[in-house]
Amino acid sequence: MTRGSRAGRGAGAPSGRQSGPSRGSGQGRQSGGRRGPVRDEARNAAFDLLRAVDERDAYANLLLPTLLRERGLSGRDAALATELAYGSLRGLGTYDAIIGACSDRPPDEIDPPLLDALRLGAHQLLRTRIPPHAAVSATVDLVRLRVGAGASRFANAVLRKIASRDHDQWMPIVAPDAEEDPLGHLAVVHSHPRWIVSAFRDALGGDLRETAELLAADNERPGVTLVAWPGRSSVGELVDAGAVSSRFSPYAAYLPEGDPGSIQAVADGRAAVQDEASQLVALALTRVPVNGSDRAWLDMCAGPGGKAGLLDALAVQEGRNLLAADLRFHRSRLVWRATRRAAVITADGTAPAWRTGAFDRVLVDAPCTGLGALRRRPESRWRRDPASVPEFTALQRRLLTSALDSARPGGVVAYVTCSPHLAETAAVVDDVVRRTGAAEVLPARRYLDEAGGLGDGPHAQFWPHRHGTDAMFLSLLRKLPD
Numbered sequence: 001m002t003r004g005s006r007a008g009r010g011a012g013a014p015s016g017r018q019s020g021p022s023r024g025s026g027q028g029r030q031s032g033g034r035r036g037p038v039r040d041e042a043r044n045a046a047f048d049l050l051r052a053v054d055e056r057d058a059y060a061n062l063l064l065p066t067l068l069r070e071r072g073l074s075g076r077d078a079a080l081a082t083e084l085a086y087g088s089l090r091g092l093g094t095y096d097a098i099i100g101a102c103s104d105r106p107p108d109e110i111d112p113p114l115l116d117a118l119r120l121g122a123h124q125l126l127r128t129r130i131p132p133h134a135a136v137s138a139t140v141d142l143v144r145l146r147v148g149a150g151a152s153r154f155a156n157a158v159l160r161k162i163a164s165r166d167h168d169q170w171m172p173i174v175a176p177d178a179e180e181d182p183l184g185h186l187a188v189v190h191s192h193p194r195w196i197v198s199a200f201r202d203a204l205g206g207d208l209r210e211t212a213e214l215l216a217a218d219n220e221r222p223g224v225t226l227v228a229w230p231g232r233s234s235v236g237e238l239v240d241a242g243a244v245s246s247r248f249s250p251y252a253a254y255l256p257e258g259d260p261g262s263i264q265a266v267a268d269g270r271a272a273v274q275d276e277a278s279q280l281v282a283l284a285l286t287r288v289p290v291n292g293s294d295r296a297w298l299d300m301c302a303g304p305g306g307k308a309g310l311l312d313a314l315a316v317q318e319g320r321n322l323l324a325a326d327l328r329f330h331r332s333r334l335v336w337r338a339t340r341r342a343a344v345i346t347a348d349g350t351a352p353a354w355r356t357g358a359f360d361r362v363l364v365d366a367p368c369t370g371l372g373a374l375r376r377r378p379e380s381r382w383r384r385d386p387a388s389v390p391e392f393t394a395l396q397r398r399l400l401t402s403a404l405d406s407a408r409p410g411g412v413v414a415y416v417t418c419s420p421h422l423a424e425t426a427a428v429v430d431d432v433v434r435r436t437g438a439a440e441v442l443p444a445r446r447y448l449d450e451a452g453g454l455g456d457g458p459h460a461q462f463w464p465h466r467h468g469t470d471a472m473f474l475s476l477l478r479k480l481p482d
């Protein structure tokens, strides 16, 4: 392919001149004579989101609602902008491999704004039902308006080449052979960094077929799950408001469509959005029998307050006292908002502000790589760095050690991560238990009767492809006498 040798106009695009914004999929344009580039607000918003993620390390899920509001996008336009932006960010690994095969330079030598536009185009061509001619012409228009005329000719040539095959036809061309390099194959086909594929494969006991299912599940948008805080609202109330009963948690309901904020119980602060596995791991901590006192509960890494919200509601019902702490003041403020009666403090869990052995139950929901929640943050898989794993595991060990110090003998500690990476899960627990000799590991699955498929060992591991939840890990530990 000769770069810049093709006409700047979109391949197959009707050539009618059209002024003013065009919204939607780019279909239905006028035909006739030559036309200038058409500004498409949904694609522009998606492009701006990708640029913000690249240039400012923006979080797509946090910025997108603001961007849509500022641009006045709603309904189908908002849905299109969201699909294009999220799909392009998730699929970036696959799309870059294909763009590289269709270009005379590797993706990392393509001007970043142009590369982002090509990713948007590749997503439309390979993963949506937008007609190829519309996907190409709308993307070329975007490039011409936002990057430049020369770049639009290059984009046109690359996109036409991408459009010559569908996703499955591209895979044997761009992905390593599945027999020779299974991890490399899965990484390209399912658009994940190789080190994450490797970590998932290890956590799934080496099962490559199941690893592929997990990777595919990571590329789906997660549904919305609500929690009805006990004593404040009920699943029945959520169901009456349009939600659907859940599979596992007695406090969960799924919201098939619509804005959670439009549900009265959520608007009133009596219910909230919360992943079902998050509910169950917090619940499991409260289910373990303890001999003697059961008054004082601690949530040591509580921000932004998802699990603290549920623990607070349960503590109120059962007459317990919950202390919720977080290292960061702004996170503690969120916890304060999510709870009614809990005492909330800003404190470093590794240097506790509380007395040793003061608590009957302790939750340590440790900071982690977040590899279990990749569905929620479309760009996060590319931001995570394997070099961060040892930093997290060092902190996780200190926090778990401190959580055991904070529990009284006979008390219970729940160690939770939103990552299935073995270095952050079983390895941390094994190491701390061996080093301190302060705890025995309990069979966590016994306290999660609702859900199967949580693994074979003493710990419990939820999975997106098995449970439709985040990949949440739980280990339950009983503090031994000194």
Ligand SMILES: C[S@@+](CC[C@H](N)C(=O)[O-])C[C@H]1O[C@@H](n2cnc3c(N)ncnc32)[C@H](O)[C@@H]1O
Residues within 6 Å of the ligand: 278, 300, 301, 302, 303, 304, 305, 306, 307, 308, 325, 326, 327, 328, 331, 347, 348, 349, 350, 365, 366, 367, 368, 418
């Ligand atoms: C995985 S998040 C907790 C999520 C929370 N439990 C929930 O369900 O919403 C980890 C939290 O630990 C906090 N954190 C990090 N280091 C900490 C420390 N040394 N002591 C206490 N909290 C810490 C972070 O600020 C972050 O809010």
